[in-house]
Amino acid sequence: MNPLWRPSTALVRSSLASLPLALAAVLAGRPDLLVLAAPFLVVTAGALAWRPVQTPRPDHRLLHRSLREGEGTVARTTLSETRDVEHLVVALAPQRFTATKPALGTSGRTVLTPDSVARVDTALASFRWGVRPVAAGQVSATSAWSGFRWGPVELAPETLTTLPTPGAFGSRAPTPHPIGLVGTNPARRTGDGTEFASIRPFAPGDRLRRVQWRVSLRTQTLHVTSTQAEEDSSILLVVDALAELGLSGGVHGAASSLDTAVRAAGAIADHYLHRGDRVGLRVLGATRHRHVPTSAGQRQHRRLLDTLARITPGATRDFDRRRLRFGVAAGTTVIVLSPMLSEEAIATTVTLARRGLSVVVVDTVPTGLDLGSQDPRLRLAWRLRALERQGLLRKLEVAGIPVVRWRGPGTLDVVLRRLTRRAARPQGLGSV
Amino acid sequence: MRLLDELSRLGGQQLMLRALVLLAPLLAATAEQRAGATVSVWYLASLVLASLVAALLPDSHAGLLVVLLVGGHWLTSSGQSLSLWVLCIALALALFHVAGLLASYGPPSVVLEPELLRFWLRRYAVCAAVTALVWLVARVSTGLSLSGSALVFGAGLLVVAGWSVLLSRLVAGPTR
Numbered sequence: 001m002n003p004l005w006r007p008s009t010a011l012v013r014s015s016l017a018s019l020p021l022a023l024a025a026v027l028a029g030r031p032d033l034l035v036l037a038a039p040f041l042v043v044t045a046g047a048l049a050w051r052p053v054q055t056p057r058p059d060h061r062l063l064h065r066s067l068r069e070g071e072g073t074v075a076r077t078t079l080s081e082t083r084d085v086e087h088l089v090v091a092l093a094p095q096r097f098t099a100t101k102p103a104l105g106t107s108g109r110t111v112l113t114p115d116s117v118a119r120v121d122t123a124l125a126s127f128r129w130g131v132r133p134v135a136a137g138q139v140s141a142t143s144a145w146s147g148f149r150w151g152p153v154e155l156a157p158e159t160l161t162t163l164p165t166p167g168a169f170g171s172r173a174p175t176p177h178p179i180g181l182v183g184t185n186p187a188r189r190t191g192d193g194t195e196f197a198s199i200r201p202f203a204p205g206d207r208l209r210r211v212q213w214r215v216s217l218r219t220q221t222l223h224v225t226s227t228q229a230e231e232d233s234s235i236l237l238v239v240d241a242l243a244e245l246g247l248s249g250g251v252h253g254a255a256s257s258l259d260t261a262v263r264a265a266g267a268i269a270d271h272y273l274h275r276g277d278r279v280g281l282r283v284l285g286a287t288r289h290r291h292v293p294t295s296a297g298q299r300q301h302r303r304l305l306d307t308l309a310r311i312t313p314g315a316t317r318d319f320d321r322r323r324l325r326f327g328v329a330a331g332t333t334v335i336v337l338s339p340m341l342s343e344e345a346i347a348t349t350v351t352l353a354r355r356g357l358s359v360v361v362v363d364t365v366p367t368g369l370d371l372g373s374q375d376p377r378l379r380l381a382w383r384l385r386a387l388e389r390q391g392l393l394r395k396l397e398v399a400g401i402p403v404v405r406w407r408g409p410g411t412l413d414v415v416l417r418r419l420t421r422r423a424a425r426p427q428g429l430g431s432v
Numbered sequence: 433m434r435l436l437d438e439l440s441r442l443g444g445q446q447l448m449l450r451a452l453v454l455l456a457p458l459l460a461a462t463a464e465q466r467a468g469a470t471v472s473v474w475y476l477a478s479l480v481l482a483s484l485v486a487a488l489l490p491d492s493h494a495g496l497l498v499v500l501l502v503g504g505h506w507l508t509s510s511g512q513s514l515s516l517w518v519l520c521i522a523l524a525l526a527l528f529h530v531a532g533l534l535a536s537y538g539p540p541s542v543v544l545e546p547e548l549l550r551f552w553l554r555r556y557a558v559c560a561a562v563t564a565l566v567w568l569v570a571r572v573s574t575g576l577s578l579s580g581s582a583l584v585f586g587a588g589l590l591v592v593a594g595w596s597v598l599l600s601r602l603v604a605g606p607t608r
Binding site for chain 2: 008009010012013014016017020021024028030031032033034035036037038039040041042043046086087089091102104105106107108109110112140142145146
């Protein structure tokens with residue numbers, strides 16, 4: 001409900017101060033008291049002469065609803081019907097991972113031309129991925145001579161989606177099982193491509209431009225150059241959002257385990273989608289949107305970033321490893337981004353590997369982990385947990401699941417090459 | 433704790449306005465003393481306390497208490513005086529009022545624009561001009577031995593009110 005104008009404290013003060021002084025002056029015949037009352041009489045008269053009639057109407061919105069980490073937008077507060085407004089103030093509530101300019105989120109604007117629309121723009125930047133309500137606050141207006149005040153009126157928060165800024169990532173290694181039609185990964189079969197495979201005798205169906213004339217003349221039989229087919233591959237990113245380890249300082253500060261996982265997933269998706277591969281996403285945890293089917297293209301990139309931005313850390317209560325369904329095609333390379341601290345994450349990784357998929361674990365535990373407390377018991381507890389984790393990671397490696405630490409470009413090169421070499425000779429898994 | 437949090441956000445402009453809120457009543461008390469009123473320690477202490485509350489919470493009614501305290505003290509502790517110091521007291525009280533209302537325009541972190549400050553400088557000038565005129569009229573009427581007449585003062589009151597509305601409209605221009 002739009003509130004009405006009400007007398008300000010200043011009007012109450014000036015009227016209640018001037019009235020007894022003026023009355024006392026008149027009744028006691030004291031002109032000196034009238035002198036004391038005079039300035040308050042002027043202010044009261046001014047405020048009452050410009051008594052507001054028209055009630056302003058507020059409107060509040062964000063100019064952009066989706067940003068990248070570190071980018072900014074504007075929270076625009078508009079007040080219409082400002083005929084009686086002399087000054088308006090917008091105060092936005094401070095929020096974590098959000099910065100405003102002015103720094104404390106309070107802006108004032110003097111309305112110089114009445115009967116127009118008054119606008120207050122507050123610059124707002126988001127420093128961490130996620131979907132958060134921002135720009136909640138209050139607006140109030142004051143009439144001429146500070147006589148009447150309208151508000152403060154609550155400004156409803158607006159939902160801002162901050163997409164993760166993908167970290168730097170690149171990989172020269174091919175994916176282990178290219179399974180598509182066209183792409184950049186050398187396939188195991190021969191076909192149209194650029195990578196040399198062999199020189200073999202001509203067979204019906206071979207193209208004439210493939211004839212290897214030197215070898216054909218030497219051997220007196222037609223030979224052709226065969227090349228390796230090039231195919232796209234399928235990548236499934238599994239992000240462990242069951243727990244968040246470490247304190248997040250936003251895009252310019254320290255990264256928590258979930259920050260690393262989300263930004264790394266964005267970077268890997270970016271890299272493979274640009275190469276023409278298909279990328280899908282599965283989020284482990286209590287996040288509502290947990291699954292993006294494997295697909296290719298720029299729209300898929302945006303879909304993946306949107307889902308990554310919606311991740312909220314938390315464990316699922318109904319986890320059943322027997323009911324794990326991923327719906328991934330054979331030959332898909334699975335990249336698990338996880339601090340590997342939960343039973344659910346370990347079980348998921350092992351289940352995927354047992355289905356014959358190439359699985360790589362990217363360890364997202366931050367280096368120099370900040371526990372946020374100097375409590376020695378907490379440190380001891382973390383050391384015990386870290387020892388348990390080391391044991392689990394060792395078991396994963398023994399089971400043939402490589403574990404690498406996220407370090408940006410080249411993180412996956414060595415393990416992917418190893419998996420490509422191993423692709424021809426499948427390995428059994430040990431017990432984990 | 434919330435008050436301390438808010439005070440920690442005070443900018444330079446707000447600090448200056450609140451300093452004026454604190455100092456203007458002391459100026460008024462000094463002018464009272466110069467005009468011949470007896471300023472006791474109790475009066476001074478209560479004035480400082482009320483001014484401090486008004487400076488910390490400019491949107492509260494502590495400011496009204498300050499004005500009534502000065503007015504009441506002047507009423508009870510002095511004889512009829514229309515020296516220049518009375519004008520000083522009135523102007524100090526007006527300064528207190530304007531600084532207080534400017535400080536209460538928004539949260540402590542708000543920075544008022546120069547346009548608004550110019551508006552209020554002009555308005556303060558109007559207040560000062562009206563007050564000076566009333567003081568002058570009072571002095572003239574005292575000289576003509578008309579000070580005891582309630583009728584004259586009632587009429588004077590009406591004139592002041594009407595004149596101030598007219599003058600403020602003229603000074604503020606067509607929009608204000």
